[in-house]
Amino acid sequence: xxxxxxxxxxxxxxxxxxxxxxxxxxxxxxxxxxxxxxxxxxxxxxxxxxxxxxxxxxxxxxxxxxxxxxxxxxxxxxxxxxxxxxxxxxxxxxxxxxxxxxxxxxxxxxxxxxxxxxxxxxxxxxxxxxxxxxxxxxxxxxxxxxxxxxxxxxxxxxxxxxxxxxxxxxxxxxxxxxxxxxxxxxxxxxxxxxxxxxxxxxxxxxxxxxxxxxxxxxxxxxxxxxxxxxxxxxxxxxxxxxxxxxxxxxxxxxxxxxxxxxxxxxxxxxxxxxxxxxxxxxxxxxxxxxxxxxxxxxxxxxxxxxxxxxxxxxxxxxxxx
Amino acid sequence: xxxxxxxxxxxxxxxxxxxxxxxxxxxxxxxxxxxxxxxxxxxxxxxxxxxxxxxxxxxxxxxxxxxxxxxxxxxxxxxxxxxxxxxxxxxxxxxxxxxxxxxxxxxxxxxxxxxxxxxxxxxxxxxxxxxxxxxxxxxxxxxxxxxxxxxxxxxxxxxxxxxxxxxxxxxxxxxxxxxxxxxxxxxxxxxxxxxxxxxxxxxxxxxxxxxxxxxxxxxxxxxxxxxxxxxxxxxxxxxxxxxxxxxxxxxxxxxxxxxxxxxxxxxxxxxxxxxxxxxxxxxxxxxxxxxxxxxxxxxxxxxxxxxxxxxxxxxxxxxxxxxxxxxxxxxxxxxxxxxxxxxxxxxxxxxxxxxxxxxxxxxxxxxxxxxxxxxxxxx
Amino acid sequence: xxxxxxxxxxxxxxxxxxxxxxxxxxxxxxxxxxxxxxxxxxxxxxxxxxxxxxxxxxxxxxxxxxxxxxxxxxxxxxxxxxxxxxxxxxxxxxxxxxxxxxxxxxxxxxxxxxxxxxxxxxxxxxxxxxxxxxxxxxxxxxxxxxxxxxxxxxxxxxxxxxxxxxxxxxxxxxxxxxxxxxxxxxxxxxxxxxxxxxxxxxxxxxxxxxxxxxxxxxxxxxxxxxxxxxxxxxxxxxxxxxxxxxxxxxxxxxxxxx
Numbered sequence: 040x041x042x043x044x045x046x047x048x049x050x051x052x053x054x055x056x057x058x059x060x061x062x063x064x065x066x067x068x069x070x071x072x073x074x075x076x077x078x079x080x081x082x083x084x085x086x087x088x089x090x091x092x093x094x095x096x097x098x099x100x101x102x103x104x105x106x107x108x109x110x111x112x113x114x115x116x117x118x119x120x121x122x123x124x125x126x127x128x129x130x131x132x133x134x135x136x137x138x139x140x141x142x143x144x145x146x147x148x149x150x151x152x153x154x155x156x157x158x159x160x161x162x163x164x165x166x167x168x169x170x171x172x173x174x175x176x177x178x179x180x181x182x183x184x185x186x187x188x189x190x191x192x193x194x195x196x197x198x199x200x201x202x203x204x205x206x207x208x209x210x211x212x213x214x215x216x217x218x219x220x221x222x223x224x225x226x227x228x229x230x231x232x233x234x235x236x237x238x239x240x241x242x243x244x245x246x247x248x249x250x251x252x253x254x255x256x257x258x259x260x261x262x263x264x265x266x267x268x269x270x271x272x273x274x275x276x277x278x279x280x281x282x283x284x285x286x287x288x289x290x291x292x293x294x295x296x297x298x299x300x301x302x303x304x305x306x307x308x309x310x311x312x313x314x315x316x317x318x319x320x321x322x323x324x325x326x327x328x329x330x331x332x333x334x335x336x337x338x339x340x341x342x343x344x345x346x347x348x349x350x351x352x353x354x355x356x357x358x359x360x
Numbered sequence: 361x362x363x364x365x366x367x368x369x370x371x372x373x374x375x376x377x378x379x380x381x382x383x384x385x386x387x388x389x390x391x392x393x394x395x396x397x398x399x400x401x402x403x404x405x406x407x408x409x410x411x412x413x414x415x416x417x418x419x420x421x422x423x424x425x426x427x428x429x430x431x432x433x434x435x436x437x438x439x440x441x442x443x444x445x446x447x448x449x450x451x452x453x454x455x456x457x458x459x460x461x462x463x464x465x466x467x468x469x470x471x472x473x474x475x476x477x478x479x480x481x482x483x484x485x486x487x488x489x490x491x492x493x494x495x496x497x498x499x500x501x502x503x504x505x506x507x508x509x510x511x512x513x514x515x516x517x518x519x520x521x522x523x524x525x526x527x528x529x530x531x532x533x534x535x536x537x538x539x540x541x542x543x544x545x546x547x548x549x550x551x552x553x554x555x556x557x558x559x560x561x562x563x564x565x566x567x568x569x570x571x572x573x574x575x576x577x578x579x580x581x582x583x584x585x586x587x588x589x590x591x592x593x594x595x596x597x598x599x600x601x602x603x604x605x606x607x608x609x610x611x612x613x614x615x616x617x618x619x620x621x622x623x624x625x626x627x628x629x630x631x632x633x634x635x636x637x638x639x640x641x642x643x644x645x646x647x648x649x650x651x652x653x654x655x656x657x658x659x660x661x662x663x664x665x666x667x668x669x670x671x672x673x674x675x676x677x678x679x680x681x682x683x684x685x686x687x688x689x690x691x692x693x694x695x696x697x698x699x700x701x702x703x704x705x706x707x708x709x710x711x712x713x714x715x716x717x718x719x720x721x722x723x724x725x726x727x728x729x730x731x732x733x734x735x736x737x738x739x
Numbered sequence: 740x741x742x743x744x745x746x747x748x749x750x751x752x753x754x755x756x757x758x759x760x761x762x763x764x765x766x767x768x769x770x771x772x773x774x775x776x777x778x779x780x781x782x783x784x785x786x787x788x789x790x791x792x793x794x795x796x797x798x799x800x801x802x803x804x805x806x807x808x809x810x811x812x813x814x815x816x817x818x819x820x821x822x823x824x825x826x827x828x829x830x831x832x833x834x835x836x837x838x839x840x841x842x843x844x845x846x847x848x849x850x851x852x853x854x855x856x857x858x859x860x861x862x863x864x865x866x867x868x869x870x871x872x873x874x875x876x877x878x879x880x881x882x883x884x885x886x887x888x889x890x891x892x893x894x895x896x897x898x899x900x901x902x903x904x905x906x907x908x909x910x911x912x913x914x915x916x917x918x919x920x921x922x923x924x925x926x927x928x929x930x931x932x933x934x935x936x937x938x939x940x941x942x943x944x945x946x947x948x949x950x951x952x953x954x955x956x957x958x959x960x961x962x963x964x965x966x967x968x969x970x971x972x973x974x975x976x977x978x979x980x981x982x983x984x985x986x987x988x989x990x991x992x993x994x995x996x997x
Binding site: 119120143144145147149150218220221222224225226227231247248249250252253256257260262263 | 786787788791792856859860863865943944945946948952953955956958959960961962
Binding site for chain 3: 420
């Protein structure tokens, strides 16, 4: 029922996002110099409601603030479809999206494109034509699906890749118990794709469905399932010491993160691309993992973590230093 | 004195009820012997503890001190639930269970006593008939389909169903209108004359106490017994000012409820006629007597209608002529009822005998005369 | 003696007719709604992702699991709330009653998904009962409160009459108080069950199955057809459960009280 209500809300949408928040500190210029065309320009930055997205959102905010823009903080929007909807109708000006997500969810495709660049190009073209949404350069951050297991289990059976896993299951199918979300089970590029690529059929009885949040804890518990669906950039992979199996046959789709903007907004302020592209290029999965652990594990403020990383990389400075 | 009693003697010895936190006990050392087969009334002002005292007899309230003996058995040593199944209990609101039929309500206690089904069914029918309700009509009704008076009757039937030797009644007729109350009181008296149970009856209405009681206990604060005697004795000689105040002035008028119609002389001079007579002939008889009215009787001699001589014109028969008899009384009725009937009729009231047959009329003079006699006896 | 009977019936006959009409139409409406959406969904050109959820086996399995969860929740709620409600109306429990009512209120006020996940993290259980237990906690309050109110609103004279004629305290509870409280208890149960059907959509988060799976699948990958189908099935189920509750209220209560 709650999901239906949320979905209806999304479909009917235009739900006004509240304004009034901005960065809690001042930002000084670093390698990002003040850009006259962006001086005082109001940019509303949104994000989805999980750690990595919030972090990326704040990274964009700090970078653009250093360039002189007037930032409105609209990160942490409830419900992934909602922030996209907000971008389309103009309640948000900019947010980070993933190539794979746009391809499947917004373009309503069913088969992803295995190559990162090709997937990006296809999405960029389609989104521009169909929805008037422009994609900036994509970053190496690739928050894709992966299968993981506990460190102990991996060591015990010498598992490093998914091929290793399927080989093990050929020998002992009873070990093939999986915790995953409903989305992963239904998508062609999820479990079904993996089964096809690696040539192994997991009996449906061994599939346990969980909410994505609860999978990590269950998997780490080691009792319900030996393998679970995880996201490669989720901090819990580190904190729970999960062993991520390498997708050696490249079955899972690409989910490169990139900044998305409405075309007419970008046409008005093309300098945004100049500011964001270098930052995008510096972001990797390792960076995201490390910063996520700071936020989720150590409880630090995501805006501060974002700023500190940008300072470390020299993009911005703390005023007065 | 009644010969056959199914009732038993109740002995209350020093019964006390103390509530924690209160300085004075609610009931203080109550001692009384209640005679078997009699209706004993506890009467007194509200708050005097009369209901508390009665409820200690069946231990709905446990006494803090004292002994209770019922029919020779020590009531305090028995299991309370078992004890209560041997004591009939009727309350003001009747307390019929709304989700059970009349039959199921009446059969509760026999059911608790594990009688077999047939015996219970027979007994239920018997009890309903006893309280004047047609079993065929009422067995399967639900309490909400009954009037207040009917519910009370069923309540009494339920109380009597297991044939208990003792019946406790807590202001059972308080919640109905005066006319129904009068009828129910009469019913109770009729039942009691047949069954002869030991009845303990609580009321605040002294008139009701006088009408129903064989013995009355006038109770004061903490259920102190101010006077315990027959109604006549109390009316004649109230023990103290409190009792006198409670009895109220005009005790002699209260005597009206103790006197019966049969205690006064009836007027038998009213002409009577049967329906098959012709109006003309009846008219002749009336005029010959120098009267204006006649009473039409049916085949069994039961009164039907009054006819005025002017209503007797032509025609073959008296059927349909005249006005119906209003309120009538029986030879058993109290003088109080007779007086009310006289006032209602605006003239003499018709009196019937035990089979409903016409025996005469009662006149105001006769009633007043009797009152005067009583006054002179007791002054 | 006049009969009071029929006056009561005729005065409310207008609303009674409306009630009967609703009893007749509600299940039909539910079936029609579900059928319409199913026909619409399957008449569409379904892509590969949609087909994973929108096939006969998945839909039947999910619906059946949803029914099972609702049943499990019902059993738990009845087994806990009714006895607890009875106990809390006893004299000695008067002072602690508000505590339990408060706990149940927290259960209802707290977001169901929070309760489900918290329970999961605390017990590390998953599956049908891992969902049913927290959902039962969330749906407890209506039955608990109605049991208590149902017993408390009974005329004390009836209890007095029952004890006075020789029923034991337990017999009075069993034969007088509970039967008279049944209509209110059934009404509370009906509310609880409809709540349960709705919140059972959350069972998927702890591997409990149910229609939440279909709804979530559709929502995550923005497939409206799947989303609507799952949601409509849940709504249809809720309507049917409510209808069954109405039937129970009407026909399971004591005859003398209708």
